[in-house]
Amino acid sequence: MTVVEYRDKFLTLSRYAPDETDTTEKRKERFLNGLHDEMHTVLVNISFADLEALVDSAIQMEGKLNQPMIKERFRIGAQFIGYRDYASKTEEKLAEVNERANTLAQKLEQSEEARKKAELDAVQTRREADKAKTDAAGVEDLKKKLHDAEISLNEHITTQSAREEAVLKRLRSQNRRFVSKTSQEFELEDPDNDPLLDAVSFLEFHGREAREGIDQAKAGLSSSPTSSRRKRNLRLSLLLPSALIHPKILG
Numbered sequence: 366m367t368v369v370e371y372r373d374k375f376l377t378l379s380r381y382a383p384d385e386t387d388t389t390e391k392r393k394e395r396f397l398n399g400l401h402d403e404m405h406t407v408l409v410n411i412s413f414a415d416l417e418a419l420v421d422s423a424i425q426m427e428g429k430l431n432q433p434m435i436k437e438r439f440r441i442g443a444q445f446i447g448y449r450d451y452a453s454k455t456e457e458k459l460a461e462v463n464e465r466a467n468t469l470a471q472k473l474e475q476s477e478e479a480r481k482k483a484e485l486d487a488v489q490t491r492r493e494a495d496k497a498k499t500d501a502a503g504v505e506d507l508k509k510k511l512h513d514a515e516i517s518l519n520e521h522i523t524t525q526s527a528r529e530e531a532v533l534k535r536l537r538s539q540n541r542r543f544v545s546k547t548s549q550e551f552e553l554e555d556p557d558n559d560p561l562l563d564a565v566s567f568l569e570f571h572g573r574e575a576r577e578g579i580d581q582a583k584a585g586l587s588s589s590p591t592s593s594r595r596k597r598n599l600r601l602s603l604l605l606p607s608a609l610i611h612p613k614i615l616g
Contacts, residue, residue: 368423371399392416403430529561536564543571 366374375396379386386392393416397409404426413419556563 368400368420368427372396372420375399389415393419396420533561533564536561536568539568540564540571543575 379392379395386395393413396416396419397405400408400423404423407426408419408422411422413422557566
């Protein structure tokens, strides 16, 4: 089919597809796509004002392509243009691949940094966990020591209370012995409101009374003739303090 025949057929068929040929650019593109490869390769790189100019150039090229030498040149030129287009597309694809490779390398680097950070975080977390375990063990040990100390303190308080109760019992016994022997019972003017201290105060008071009695007895004997009866009374007076102190109070 010649270019003229192709033109006539193209114009006829365009009537049945107005949406595909309603502009000059669409008509030129559709017409170029119908030309054979050698002609299309050359004309596609040339700018035409309208379809008529494109058809005229195609008719002229068709006449030249019929000449063997021109045809060979067009074939070589078409191959060169084809190779050039292929090289251009290859370069574009290579640039795209390089860009993707750079993006992938960047993501890989970020992933590596994230992995290292995750490892550091994991190490830090393990250290914190180990420290927490150590602290927990220390707290448990401290709780045990505190519990043992509380038990020991309670035992000491119980023992001390028992000893104080025993001492208080003995002091009260001595005070009762003194009252029974002297028929004198006193009250503290300023009590401490503590049973143990008050019992000690009573014992001290009774001791002072006994010492004063001994001093008075000695003074009476030194100022008058000594008789056997008075000597016996003096011995009793001297024995009174020792009789008042029960042996258990010294234990």
